[in-house]
Amino acid sequence: MLEKTWRWFGPFDPIALSEVKQTGATGIVTALHQIPVGEIWTEADIMERKRTIEAAGFAWTVAESLPVSELIKLRSEGYQRHIENYKLSVRNLGKCGIDTVCYNFMPVLDWSRTDLEVPMTDGSVTTKFQSVAFAAFDLCILKRRNAERDYTRSGAESARTFYSSLHEKEKARLQRTILLGLPGSANSFSLEEFRAAISAYDRIDEAELRDNLSYFLGQIVPVAEESGVALAIHPDDPPWPLLGLPRIVSTKEDLRRILSSADTFFNGITLCAGSLGARSDNNVVDIAKSFASRLHFIHLRNVKRTADRDFFESHHLEGDVDIGGVMQVLVREQRRRAERGGLNHRMPIRPDHGRLMPADRILEKERGKSVYPGYSLIGRMKALAELRGIEIGVRRAMNF
Numbered sequence: 001m002l003e004k005t006w007r008w009f010g011p012f013d014p015i016a017l018s019e020v021k022q023t024g025a026t027g028i029v030t031a032l033h034q035i036p037v038g039e040i041w042t043e044a045d046i047m048e049r050k051r052t053i054e055a056a057g058f059a060w061t062v063a064e065s066l067p068v069s070e071l072i073k074l075r076s077e078g079y080q081r082h083i084e085n086y087k088l089s090v091r092n093l094g095k096c097g098i099d100t101v102c103y104n105f106m107p108v109l110d111w112s113r114t115d116l117e118v119p120m121t122d123g124s125v126t127t128k129f130q131s132v133a134f135a136a137f138d139l140c141i142l143k144r145r146n147a148e149r150d151y152t153r154s155g156a157e158s159a160r161t162f163y164s165s166l167h168e169k170e171k172a173r174l175q176r177t178i179l180l181g182l183p184g185s186a187n188s189f190s191l192e193e194f195r196a197a198i199s200a201y202d203r204i205d206e207a208e209l210r211d212n213l214s215y216f217l218g219q220i221v222p223v224a225e226e227s228g229v230a231l232a233i234h235p236d237d238p239p240w241p242l243l244g245l246p247r248i249v250s251t252k253e254d255l256r257r258i259l260s261s262a263d264t265f266f267n268g269i270t271l272c273a274g275s276l277g278a279r280s281d282n283n284v285v286d287i288a289k290s291f292a293s294r295l296h297f298i299h300l301r302n303v304k305r306t307a308d309r310d311f312f313e314s315h316h317l318e319g320d321v322d323i324g325g326v327m328q329v330l331v332r333e334q335r336r337r338a339e340r341g342g343l344n345h346r347m348p349i350r351p352d353h354g355r356l357m358p359a360d361r362i363l364e365k366e367r368g369k370s371v372y373p374g375y376s377l378i379g380r381m382k383a384l385a386e387l388r389g390i391e392i393g394v395r396r397a398m399n400f
């Protein structure tokens with residue numbers, strides 16, 4: 001069976017490991033969020049977290065994420081120190097027996113949505129991305145220099161009309177949503193900080209960012225290989241450029257290029273079905289098949305596309321991505337790896353996001369802590385249950 005994992009944000013996560021126990025997950029995916037991006041994950045810090053996880057009866061199987069600093073992505077002043085630190089963190093993870101590292105290479109932003117609280121008719125709450133709202137933020141709230149260049153005339157006009165249709169409260173909510181910090185961090189940007197972070201990329205186009213990624217891989221992959229740690233790049237979410245920032249991990253072609261830039265097992269992919277699936281020209285099953293031998297971590301999640309570059313997060317078995325088809329590829333690949341006695345045949349998967357259920361709200365109230373959007377207990381428990389069921393169904397049908 002594929003290894004079932006659960007993302008846990010550490011001791012401050014409102015969900016306890018004792019609760020994760022009933023979900024069917026056996027592996028924990030976590031990060032040392034307390035360590036500033038760019039600094040070293042020491043063996044002592046890693047071991048402390050590992051012991052907490054093991055004491056609760058789990059294994060720590062993937063580091064998600066070992067974040068890549070903006071300095072490295074920009075390759076600007078100070079990046080070498082961060083690269084050396086990254087190498088040390090990878091070595092330390094290897095020494096502590098953590099053999100998979102997830103990271104991404106998205107400038108400034110991690111995943112982006114325009115609404116994190118979309119009520120659905122079944123009473124659950126989901127997230128969505130709406131291009132016109134994002135453009136409205138860019139043109140009317142952020143007022144990014146030269147933003148006009150990134151939109152067609154009619155696109156910009158629709159964004160302005162959309163913006164003027166919003167109440168003040170809705171405008172403020174849109175701003176808050178887009179500036180919200182990454183999952184795992186409590187910080188969010190101010191508009192000023194956000195502008196500065198973006199303008200650092202003024203001179204960086206797609207080609208240059210690709211170059212910086214291959215430089216990074218050239219430095220880190222040999223260390224990963226020596227340490228027995230498989231690197232797994234997470235695709236862009238959503239998989240297209242935002243705010244004039246280049247994005248280079250969005251399509252099958254992008255992934256092919258990354259894999260061939262350092263052609264070893266240790267340079268691999270996190271297959272995030274929901275991220276890739278937001279683009280109608282990405283066939284996730286085909287992508288999974290094409291790169292099966294280099295998939296080190298799998299995020300299963302689904303999206304429903306409502307227009308070009310608009311989507312909401314659907315229930316896991318209901319969106320546009322053929323999760324059953326992806327599962328077939330994974331099950332086949334796991335068998336192949338096991339037969340070869342190969343590396344990494346655990347093939348860790350996790351439900352990436354779940355709906356916020358009314359019962360999750362009660363839990364939040366009781367604990368006086370809110371969960372990160374997409375990271376509630378009941379919503380993800382449902383998702384994981386569905387994924388486990390579909391895996392067994394697929395295995396039966398394939399006689400595996």
Ligand code: CS2
Binds near residue numbers: 104237272374
């Ligand atoms: C995650 C990402 O919540 C999510 O969507 O898949 O935040 C992911 O952890 C990072 O992009 C990986 O570096």
Ligand code: MN
Binds near residue numbers: 352
């Ligand atoms: Mn993901």
